[in-house]
Amino acid sequence: MLAVAIILTGCSPTEATQDNIANSTSGESQDIKLLNVSYDVSRDFYRDYNELFGTEYLKTHPNSEVKINQSHGGSSKQALSVANGLQADVVTFNQETDMNLLVEKGLVGTDWQQALPNGAIPYTSTMVLLVRKGNPKNIKDWSDLARNDVEVVIPNPKTSGTARYAFLGAYGYGLHQFKENSGENPTKTNGFIKKLLANVVTYDNGARAATTSFTQRGLGDVLITTENEAHLTARRFAKGKIDIVYPSYSITIANPVAVVTAVTEKSGKTKAANAYLKGLWDKPAQELLAEMYMRPNDEQVLAAHKDTLPDIETFDPVTVFGSWNQIMDEFFVDGGRFDQLASTK
Incomplete structure (x- = not known):
C-alpha cells in the first residue's frame, strides 16, 4: 500500500472544530491531516491533485498546514479495510458497491450521492x-x-x-x-x-x-x-x-467519492474533507484529470483533450x-x- 504525503505550510484555520484546532484569532498554525483511501490506479492523479488542492486551500486559509496521505489498492480491498477500521477521511473508489459497503457500516452518509455534484462522480x-x-x-x-x-x-x-x-x-x-x-x-x-x-x-x-x-x-x-x-x-x-x-x-x-463522516465528525475535519472533494469539480482539477487521461465532467475541458481522450x-x-x-x-x-x-x- 503506497502512502504519499503532500505538506503545505501556513497559519489560521476557519474550518476545524474545537477539539483539533487552535483559536483562529490567535494566529497559531493549524495542522489538518486527511487520509484519502482510493483505488489502485488513481494514485498518480491524486498525488498531483493534493498539491493543487493544498495551494488553493492555503489562499483562503492562510494559516493552515495541510497534509494529505494516500492509500491505494484494489477498490474492494480498500473499502473492506475502511470498513474494518482504517481511518479514512475521504474515499475515492471506482465502484458504487464499495461505497455502499461503507454506507451499510454507518461510515458514509446515506446521502453521499446528493452531497456532491453529478451524483458524487467527478470523472469517468x-x-x-x-x-x-x-x-x-x-x-x-x-x-x-x-x-x-x-x-x-x-x-x-x-x-x-x-x-x-x-x-x-x-x-x-x-x-x-x-x-x-x-x-x-x-x-x-x-x-x-x-x-x-x-x-x-x-x-x-x-x-x-x-x-x-x-x-x-x-x-x-x-x-x-x-x-x-x-x-x-x-x-x-x-x-x-x-x-x-x-x-x-x-x-x-464511474468513480464515486465521499467523505467518511463517521471519522471526520469525530476529528473535526468534515469541512476540510468536503472542500477536498468539492475541489475535484473546479476547473483546475478538471483540467488535471484530463491531463492524467481521466474523462472530466466539464464538457469544455473534455473537448479540448479529444486527441488523448477520443470518442468511443x-x-x-x-x-x-x-x-x-x-x-x-x-x-x-x-x-x-x-x-x-x-x-x-
Whole structure:
C-alpha cells in the first residue's frame, strides 16, 4: 500500500472544530491531516491533485498546514479495510458497491450521492487494451482476446473494481456483438468469455500490480486496463514498448467519492474533507484529470483533450446488467458467473 504525503505550510484555520484546532484569532498554525483511501490506479492523479488542492486551500486559509496521505489498492480491498477500521477521511473508489459497503457500516452518509455534484462522480473512464509495441498479435478488439494464440493479463475481479469493469466490458461487448440479452441465457457470450478467461495467465490483486506483471515481468500479450492507466504506462512505465488499442465498444467506469463522516465528525475535519472533494469539480482539477487521461465532467475541458481522450462507444453497466448489487450477486459472488466461466473443469 503506497502512502504519499503532500505538506503545505501556513497559519489560521476557519474550518476545524474545537477539539483539533487552535483559536483562529490567535494566529497559531493549524495542522489538518486527511487520509484519502482510493483505488489502485488513481494514485498518480491524486498525488498531483493534493498539491493543487493544498495551494488553493492555503489562499483562503492562510494559516493552515495541510497534509494529505494516500492509500491505494484494489477498490474492494480498500473499502473492506475502511470498513474494518482504517481511518479514512475521504474515499475515492471506482465502484458504487464499495461505497455502499461503507454506507451499510454507518461510515458514509446515506446521502453521499446528493452531497456532491453529478451524483458524487467527478470523472469517468473506460477500459482499453494495452499491447506490445507494434501490436505483434494484431489485437484490434475484445474478440481477439479469445483467440488461442493470445495471453491475457487482468487483475482479480474478487479484489479489484478495475478487474470487474474489465470482465463486464468484455461481457457487454459479447452481448452487443451477438445481440443477446443478459437477462436470458447468453450462450454465445458465455462461450466467448470462457475462451477469453482460459487465456488469462495471471490474476493480480490490483490494477497496478497487473501493469507490473505485463510491463516488468513480461507476462501476456495484452493487458486489459483503464484508459488512464494505459496512457500513463505508455508515457512513464514502459515508454516505447507498448501500444494502446481502443476496442470498438467498451464500458463506462464511474468513480464515486465521499467523505467518511463517521471519522471526520469525530476529528473535526468534515469541512476540510468536503472542500477536498468539492475541489475535484473546479476547473483546475478538471483540467488535471484530463491531463492524467481521466474523462472530466466539464464538457469544455473534455473537448479540448479529444486527441488523448477520443470518442468511443460505451455502455453503462447498470443499464445493461441491473444495479451493482445485482451485478455483484450474479457475476462476482463465490460460485457466480465469473467463477463458472473461469473454471477449467
